[in-house]
Amino acid sequence: MFFDDPLHAFANVRRALRPDGRLVFVCWRDLAANPWFAVPVAAVRPHIPPPKPDPEAPGPLAFADATRVRGILERAGFEAVQFEAFDARVTLGSHSSALDMLSRIGSAARLLAGVDECARADALLALGAALCEHERAGDVSLEGGVWVVSARS
Numbered sequence: 001m002f003f004d005d006p007l008h009a010f011a012n013v014r015r016a017l018r019p020d021g022r023l024v025f026v027c028w029r030d031l032a033a034n035p036w037f038a039v040p041v042a043a044v045r046p047h048i049p050p051p052k053p054d055p056e057a058p059g060p061l062a063f064a065d066a067t068r069v070r071g072i073l074e075r076a077g078f079e080a081v082q083f084e085a086f087d088a089r090v091t092l093g094s095h096s097s098a099l100d101m102l103s104r105i106g107s108a109a110r111l112l113a114g115v116d117e118c119a120r121a122d123a124l125l126a127l128g129a130a131l132c133e134h135e136r137a138g139d140v141s142l143e144g145g146v147w148v149v150s151a152r153s
Helices: 006-016 035-047 066-075 095-104 107-112 117-132
Strands: 022-028 079-093 139-152
Touching (some): 006 022, 079 095, 095 139, 107 117
């Protein structure tokens, strides 16, 4: 997900595998399948300038599009490319721990980077309120969805 040139990277991986070797990895699906990404992003967006994201830029959701990833893997020489969706709850810890983590890493943190202090403070208040809606038994927990991707060399 974080390769600058995923085609080149996967071609190198394929060359390192023995004939008929197996590649398996997990990558995040899209925002709709990942409330643990979507909820924080939706909370902070009204308080920051609108971003102009590149869906193919390196980042946690860069491999969300299975068609794109299949194309990369096939052009890198892989065969029998398969995708299996897997969903699970992502527990982020206590409210304060979750707020701290999401303000430092992830999609919401990238949106917050470089905004002025007033906008950041408003966005963090909104994020904190949004996380309250997902707190159960002292922990913030939201759904997450990944692809389990497999292929043969």
